[in-house]
Amino acid sequence: MAVWSNVDCMRVLGAALVALAITAAADAQLPKAGLVVPGQRLGGLSLGATPSQVRAKWGTRFGRCRDCREPTWYFNYRRFEPQGAGVAFRRGRAVALFTLWSPPDWRTPNGLTIGDPAARVAGLYGPALLRTSCTNYYALTLLSRGTTTAIYIFDNQVWAFALLARGERICR
Numbered sequence: 001m002a003v004w005s006n007v008d009c010m011r012v013l014g015a016a017l018v019a020l021a022i023t024a025a026a027d028a029q030l031p032k033a034g035l036v037v038p039g040q041r042l043g044g045l046s047l048g049a050t051p052s053q054v055r056a057k058w059g060t061r062f063g064r065c066r067d068c069r070e071p072t073w074y075f076n077y078r079r080f081e082p083q084g085a086g087v088a089f090r091r092g093r094a095v096a097l098f099t100l101w102s103p104p105d106w107r108t109p110n111g112l113t114i115g116d117p118a119a120r121v122a123g124l125y126g127p128a129l130l131r132t133s134c135t136n137y138y139a140l141t142l143l144s145r146g147t148t149t150a151i152y153i154f155d156n157q158v159w160a161f162a163l164l165a166r167g168e169r170i171c172r
Contacts, residue, residue, distance in 0.1 A: 028059040030075040030085055033105035036161040038125075039144035042097040043085055043106075047147060047165050049094040054087050074100060088168075098162035098172065102154075106161060114160070118153045125151075134171035141170060
């Protein structure tokens, strides 16, 4: 019968934990039907998430923006096709979480979905939304506790969602 030392047990435990972490990251992926909770979460992530937390939730298959001011990752549903979601970091924390190119099946708890008519936004969230004009589109924003939730409108339809730390640029 073999006797294991404390060092041997710690090595085995450490290897098992690494294997579990790799398996969990490999299984993680961007949700196909993402939920946007205004002022709180986008696709299961909150502002302030670390890169490790983002990889644990959305996986390791992402591209990095080469021309962005801050480190920005893009998670696409299919390689070389733009639909998906992204995250921008500042000082190692998420300061922007956003959908990309109008991915279908993303929604808010109130039932607002990508592709809905722009008029539905005011019907669900009230007429006092702030409007920001961007190039070729506009954003309707909700402000709450240091967070801006942006609902992007293009061609009179809901095109995208974003959760932004207060002070982050609304037009991206």
